[in-house]
Amino acid sequence: xxxxxxxxxxxxxxxxxxxxxxxxxxxxxxxxxxxxxxxxxxxxxxxxxxxxxxxxxxxxxxxxxxxxxxxxxxxxxxxxxxxxxxxxxxxxxxxxxxxxxxxxxxxxxxxxxxxxxxxxxxxxxxxxxxxxxxxxxxxxxxxxxxxxxxxxxxxxxxxxxxxxxxxxxxxxxxxxxxxxxxxxxxxxxxxxxxxxxxxxxxxxxxxxxxxxxxxxxxxxxxxxxxxxxxxxxxxxxxxxxxxxxxxxxxxxxxxxxxxxxxxxxxxxxxxxxxxxxxxxxxxxxxxxxxxxxxxxxxxxxxxxxxxxxxxxxxxxxxxxxxxxxxxxxxxxxxxxxxxxxxxxxxxxxxxxxxxxxxxxxxxxxxxxxxxxxxxxxxxxxxxxxxxxxxxxxxxxxxxxxxxxxxxxxxxxxxxxxxxxxxxxxxxxxxxxxxxxxxxxxxxxxxxxxxxxxxxxxxxxxxxxxxxxxxxxxxxxxxxxxxxxxxxxxxxxxxxx
Numbered sequence: 001x002x003x004x005x006x007x008x009x010x011x012x013x014x015x016x017x018x019x020x021x022x023x024x025x026x027x028x029x030x031x032x033x034x035x036x037x038x039x040x041x042x043x044x045x046x047x048x049x050x051x052x053x054x055x056x057x058x059x060x061x062x063x064x065x066x067x068x069x070x071x072x073x074x075x076x077x078x079x080x081x082x083x084x085x086x087x088x089x090x091x092x093x094x095x096x097x098x099x100x101x102x103x104x105x106x107x108x109x110x111x112x113x114x115x116x117x118x119x120x121x122x123x124x125x126x127x128x129x130x131x132x133x134x135x136x137x138x139x140x141x142x143x144x145x146x147x148x149x150x151x152x153x154x155x156x157x158x159x160x161x162x163x164x165x166x167x168x169x170x171x172x173x174x175x176x177x178x179x180x181x182x183x184x185x186x187x188x189x190x191x192x193x194x195x196x197x198x199x200x201x202x203x204x205x206x207x208x209x210x211x212x213x214x215x216x217x218x219x220x221x222x223x224x225x226x227x228x229x230x231x232x233x234x235x236x237x238x239x240x241x242x243x244x245x246x247x248x249x250x251x252x253x254x255x256x257x258x259x260x261x262x263x264x265x266x267x268x269x270x271x272x273x274x275x276x277x278x279x280x281x282x283x284x285x286x287x288x289x290x291x292x293x294x295x296x297x298x299x300x301x302x303x304x305x306x307x308x309x310x311x312x313x314x315x316x317x318x319x320x321x322x323x324x325x326x327x328x329x330x331x332x333x334x335x336x337x338x339x340x341x342x343x344x345x346x347x348x349x350x351x352x353x354x355x356x357x358x359x360x361x362x363x364x365x366x367x368x369x370x371x372x373x374x375x376x377x378x379x380x381x382x383x384x385x386x387x388x389x390x391x392x393x394x395x396x397x398x399x400x401x402x403x404x405x406x407x408x409x410x411x412x413x414x415x416x417x418x419x420x421x422x423x424x425x426x427x428x429x430x431x432x433x434x435x436x437x438x439x440x441x442x443x444x445x446x447x448x449x450x451x452x453x454x455x456x457x458x459x460x461x462x463x464x465x466x467x468x469x470x471x472x473x474x475x476x477x478x479x480x481x482x483x484x485x486x487x488x489x490x491x492x493x494x495x496x
Contacts, residue, residue, distance in 0.1 A: 009085050010078050011452065012039055021138075023151075029087065033425060033473040036090045037075060040151075041083060056084050061455060063152055064469055065128035068398030070121040072141070072150050075426075075471055076453050089424065091148055096202060097137035106202045111235055114140075114147055115199055116260050121149035122195060123253035126188045133186045135194040136175045137201050173214050174207035178222050178245050189247035195256070196226075196242030204230040208243060234264065241267055386435035389463050393417040396467045397428035404494060409483035416445060416481035418494065425473025427494075430466035431481040437462045444482035450475050450492060458482065 005027070006014050012029035019026050024042035031037055060077040076087035096114070100106070106114055118140060125132055132139075132152045141148045177193035180186060200208040208226035209217050226243045228236050238259050244250050251259070255266045394401055401419040408415050412434060419428040429447040445466035446456035452475060455468040465481065474496065480489025 006041070006080065009039055009041065009080050010076070010087075012037060012076075012087060014039065024085075028090070031471060031473075033471070035425065035471070035473070038088045038090045039085055040088070041080070041085045053079055060084075060086055062128065062130050064455065065457075065467065066130070066152065067124040067127070067396060067467075069124040070117040070146060070148055071124055071152065072148050073398070073426075073469055075469070088150065091141055091143040093141050093143040093148075095138050096140040096142060096147070096198070099142050100137065100202060100205055105205050105230070107232070111199070111203055111232075112260050114202055115235065115238075116257055117147040118149055118195060118198065119253045119256035119260070121147075121152075122188075122191055123257065125149070125152045126191070126253060131186045131188055132191045132194070134172065134175075135191055135198060136172045137198055138172075140198065173217050174209055174211060174221075176218070176221065177247065179247055181218060181222060187247060188252070189250045192242050192250045192253065192256070193247075195253075196239045196250075199235060199239050199242075200226065200228065200231055203232070203235060208239070234259065238267065389433055389436055391432055391464055393419055393428075393430050393432065396430050396432075396464060397421075397469065400424075401426070401428050405479070405490075407480065407488055407490075409486060414443065414483040416479075416483075416488070418447075418477075418479045420494070425471055426469050427472045427477055427479070428467050428469045429479045429481065430464055430468070431483060432464045433462075433483070441484055442482060444487065446478075446480050446489060448478040450477065450495075 001014075001017055005017065005025070008014060009027075009029070011032055014027045014029055016028040017025065018028055018038065022043075024040050027039045027041065029037045029039035056079070057077055060074060063074040066073070072088050072091060074086060074088050078085065094102070105111075118135075122132065122135070130152065132149070134151060135149070139149060139151045141150055175194040175197045177190035180190055184190075197208045200206070206227075207217075208228065209220040209224065210227070211217070222245075226240070228240060231239055238251070238256065242250055242256075251267060258266045393403055397419045398421070400421045400423060402421075403417050404420045405418040406415050409431075414431060414433040416429065416431040419430075420426070421428070427447060427449070429445045431443045431445045433441070433443070440460035440462055442458070443461045443465035444456065444458040445468050446454075447468040447470050448454040449470050449472040452472065453470050455470055457465045457468060459465065470477075472494075476492040476495035478490055478492060479494075480487070482488070
């Protein structure tokens, strides 16, 4: 601890410093129940406008949707004055950057396991509807149960018009995708590019485009091929695809996982030579803006709780959901009104009945006229079967959670679940429909901790709302949600 460090942030006692980086200072914190957490006090300062606070908390709350596959959950967020802080679970262990610098590059199966774990984390992050925006070796912790990706969504939360910083942080230069240098929006493909550079660092101890001055590195990212010397197969072929200049030529995280598990057919052929559509504009950024580019200092180890040791690939394909609206802040504050908009009435399948075909009457002849042939009865088309919801409460909340209560909607058409994780004291609430909803329908999930935090998620979705995860060890909670026009919440309950 140094002079000026806080002794408390919200309900968390600050007991030590873990490090300081470009985004802020990371402290070791203790919850009222005695659990250790990581508390990141950000350098960014927000204006006094309540909308600025709400926007920051809303952006951070998006990270709570991320399934706990090789990621460290965000537990809480709030502001100390106008300075935001984010609380995450704590995991002991060095960062990938520190480990490689101390012990040397990763090889063989160790490198492939690292690749699978970090790609699994990216898949979970992207399926929650967010991008990492700053994936790098310093943001991968080598925890006792496996690699853990941290700090996802923080860069987006800081990207607010009301935010002010002493400098400008664009991410870490050596890990920036070329399209980001032309002011393109961060995307899952730009995270995959950063994953590729991270794997090269893990395999060789250096980034794929070097570690020289910022203008030189950015120019290489735009115009040069990556240096993959020392990267062994099968990782070499995969990384080369990830570092394609054209985002459309890069694989998805799911393809990365499949390839590293032996399905090399997911990467059919090397991409063609890169296009030059964005490179001219990006080159101007390098030449004119490099002097003003602020290199992010290495982030401290934001130690957070380890997730499951092995990635659960089967649970990484939830049904596509409609874009979510803004969420309520993670920190305790008044609950929003329950949804009142009536859900769309599901229309039955309409079958166009074919007109009966009549046999034409033959021309008159001496023989008796034949009777008209009977018209065939039209066969009704079968109604398309509903697609079962492939998600589960445990899969959405994460390994270690068990169901402790539930509330059914419309005779089982949907269910809101309350789950608990004994080891950490985390509660989780999620609402799931029985089947995938054609179109969307109103769903909600809410969780409030007595004398503590509160979170909720209301919107129009196809399969589920939530998950909402909050610490509530030895505390009562209110939980509930909604489906279609109905809403419900419990009283104070599950106090143990």
